[in-house]
Structure formats: C-alpha cells, structure tokens
Amino acid sequence: MFPKDGANIPEIRFAGFTDAWEQRKLESICGKIRNAFVGVATPYYVEGGHFYLESNNVKDGQINRNKQVFINDEFYKKQKNNWLHTGDIVMVQSGHVGHTAVIPEELDNTAAHALIIFSNYREKVDPYFLNYQFQTHNSKKKLGNITTGNTIKHILASEMKNFQVDIPKYEEQKKIGNFFRQLDDTITLHQRELNSIKDLKKSLLQQMFI
Template identity: 65%
Template sequence: MTDKTMPALRFRGFYDAWEQRKLDTIFKKIRNAFVGTATPYYVDRGHFYLESNNIKNGQINRDTEVFINDVFYNQQTDKLLHTGDIVMVQSGHVGHTAVIPSELNETAAHALIVFTNYKEATDPFFLNYQFQTYKAKRKLETITTGNTIKHILSSAMKEFFVDYPSFKEQKKIGSLFKQFDHLITQNEHKTRLLKQLKQAYLQKIFNQELRFAGFSDDWEERKLGELASVLTGFPFKNEDFVANGKYLVITNGNIQNDSSVVDVLLGNSIDDISDEIKERYYLNKNDILVTMDGTVGRTAKVVDDNLILAQRVGRLVSNTNPEFVYQWLNHGSFFNEMTKVSHGGTIKHISLNEISNYRSTVPSNNIEQQKIGAFFKQLDITIDLHQQKLDLLKKQKQAYLQKLFI
C-alpha cells in the first residue's frame, strides 16, 4: 500500500488519504468470460448472453440482445456472472465497464474480463465509475495491445492500480454517480420518446392522415425550387482561416442529425471578407442548410449570427414559410430521395439541381402551412430543451468524475 493521496473534492467527514491498490488485492478472481463461438447455440428467446456491445457509458444496455439455449447455458455454470461483479470489454472499445445488476444474476457472457469475489468490503460502483475517469482511461491505454483492434489481458488487469478510500467513502461516491446515471437515463428516455413522437406526427401530417381543424383543401405537388431559392457557399481556402475570427465558416460538418439547428461549436473562422462575399454568403436567421457531400440530405436551421457559408453546402432561402419548408423536408422522403439520386464512390454527392427538383405535396393554403410549421417548431424547442438538460447532466457527471477521484 503506497502513494497515499486525496482527491480535490470530498464528502463532509472524510479526511483520510486514499491508498493505491492492485486489483488482485481487491478481487479473488480476475478472469476471462467464456471466449468461443456460440453461434450454434443462438436462439430467438432464451438466456440473455452478455457481450461487449452491451457495455456502454458505464452501464449495461440491452438495445441489442443475443440469447442462448439451455444446453449452452448449462455448460457455463462455473463461469456465470453474479450480482456486483464488474465486467470490462476485452477487445475493441477496451476498458468500458459495468456492474452486474441483480436482475442479471447468473448471466452468461462472452469476450469480457470479469472481476468477481471481493476479498473485503468494496463498492463495485465506486470502481466502475473510477474506470470512467480520464486518469484511468489513460492508464488503460498504456496496457492495451493491437493496432486496428485493441485488446487487454486479464493478467494485465490483475496488476492494475486503482485509488482506494474507505468503504464508507466508496459508497458515498458510488451512490452519487448512480443518481447521475439514473437522471441521465430518464432524460435520454424522455428525449428519445419526444423524437419518436415528432417522427410519428411528421408521417401522419405530411401523409395527410391528420389535418388541423378547418382545413380540407387538397394538397398540391410542388418542387422545392418553387418554395425556396437554392444556393451554395464560397470556396474558402485553408489560408483564409484565422483563430477566433469574427465569422464562423459553416460546412457540412456543422449540420447534425440530432439537432434542428446549425451547430456553431465547431469549425474554422475568418476575419476579413469583402462586402461582395458578405452580401452573397452571409447566412440569415431562418435560412435552411442541406448537406451536399457525405451523408447527403441532412438539414438544419440557421439561428445564430456571424455565420458564412462554405461551398458544397446547400442554402435554402424560403419565399413562403421557412419553418414549414424545414419541417416538410424532414418527414423522411427528402432524405431518402437525396440518398437515391446521390452519386460518387465512397463519398456521395448531390447537386443544387437535384435539391431544387425535389417534389412533394404541400398545403395550398398558406395558413395551414404556418400552423404545421408552428406546431413542429414547438416540438423542436421542447426536444432541444430536453437535449440541453441531458448534455448538461453528462457534463456535470464528467466534472464530478474528475473532482471526486484522484
């Protein structure tokens, strides 16, 4: 027991220095979970089989599930996972960990390192969250092997040092981060449900299964080029960019699938531009942008100032209701059509003409367009607020991880 020290932030009543302990002084067993092919034993339903892709962000997710039959499961009786065991991804995204909850007691697993049978009172959640700190991740990188696919050995983990306070302090820290994860999971669920709700309404309203009261006129087919001017940006060069320039240069990378607005937290900036470039390429609020390279057909709205558009990003300047046009492009068929007409090899491309020639039906009544746009705008605002809350919780968790651990 060497190198005693303390974290920057502590719960009241705890003053003792932390120890450094090798993991094999904490666990009686650090072993590999079953490694081999279970393909002949896969079944539609049966015993849940824990794999590396189920371990994410310190938790077990079951978005994808594999099941094994009784025969294969019964062969694993001496290798099953139990409540409180810690599992670590052994290959690929190595070092990701999770604690086995009570509902997964006696679970079979594949391609994981298992930490089991504690030698003394230890809070598994405390260790699980310690593995999520930057310090632990950097240390794990030094003992991984492999180039394209990374690997980590259970024998190396036996010699791995962790910071180790008293059991009571471990419980306090573990409990705090469990609360963080509970809040994060709840908000992820709410945000996901809201996004699903929006997609359902987009389908029903733009398929005309649902109409606002008082509107019964037939919709008419229109080209996108009839509802908006379709333009693109300026071919800036690398030497044009400066640090902390006045104008952010917007590229395809600023248009993200999970946000209705242009991401202004990344990219290059410029300072000196001519009046001509500013007049032609300065983005105005309510402009709609479309990705023209890579994953083509993604869209986002401009809501910020001091943005200049780069070449190969489509810019739609609506001559009707910009909010309606944006939502009209997001019910699915525009993205699918742009994907279908795209050309190129590994990186796909679309042209301004292909964007402009997109066709679909729209309400003939401008007031109905406004109502549709306003309805979905409010949904987007609600989704963005939940997403911001979720992002804040994740940042707070990361901040506390660095303060409450050494």
C-alpha cells in the same frame, strides 16, 4: 472526486472524509479476475433463450440491452463456472476496451462472452465506486498503456491483476458510487423522455403529410 496521478487525496470531496486513499492492485481486492467465454458462440444462438451478455452491451459504465443475443440451455449450463453474479464488474476486453459495468440483481446468473470478470471481493467494497473509477482520465490512460493491437484493441485479464486503483474507506466509496449512479439515472430518464418526444414528432409529421 478521484485523486490525480501521484496524489492520495482528491481535490473535491464529500464532507466528513479526510483520510488519505490507498493505491492497491486489483488482485488484492478481487479474489477472481478472469475471462468469460472467448470462443465461437454463434452456433448456440437461439431466438428466445438465456440472455447472453456481450461487449456491445457494455458501454460508458452501464449495461444496455438495445441489441440482445440469446443462447440455448445446453450452452448456458456449460458456462456455469463463469456465470455473472450481482455486484460483479465486467470489462470489455476487445474493441472498445476498458468499458465497464456492474452486474445488477436482475442479471444474476447470466453468462457472458469476451468480457473480463472481476468478482469474489476479498473485502467490503462498493463495485459502483470501482466502476466509475475505471471511467476516470487517469484509469483510461493506464488502461491505454497495457492495451495491445493496432486494428482491434485488446486487453488481458492477467494484465488487470496488477492494475492499480485508488481506494478510500468503504463509507466514502459508497458515497461516491451512489452520487454517480444518481447522475446516470437522471441522464437515462431524460434520454427516455427525449426519445419519446422524437417518436411523437416523427408520428405527427407522418400523419400531417399523408
């Protein structure tokens, strides 16, 4: 559903769309491409404060809160210029580099650590479309070409400004973004059901062998 390298039309397409896609640099789409806080944040961790979005919360195009870190009010307010807003895209910049996610409404005004932030779109764009494009084989290959480091991989926000993406008109972006979001929602639903069944099995086994 995304063009192959060197092509400007995808092989699989929703009905009604025939226009060629454009290849664009991210800086022509996103008004701001910058780093979230990258210093030491552990002194500001608290038991229950402001949720702090970190790289381990971003995987495979989605945000998970399996492991949560919270920061105090003072440190949170210092990050105000880099707070995340609904529709922003974040990318892991160290470790499992290139993994991205879109900021949902419930995480508006969240602070983040060691992530690249894409925001202030210069035009009407579907962030979920861009999010899924980062997960394609072609994008992962291009990301690999600008990743540095042997033991710990790293990518720079400045490198992402010239990163090229394939862009169709907004209506087609929206169609593709919604399609993959529905797939992710279905996977999440079945995963929860599977986890519930596993928990039930574990509980029954414990009761039967007491």
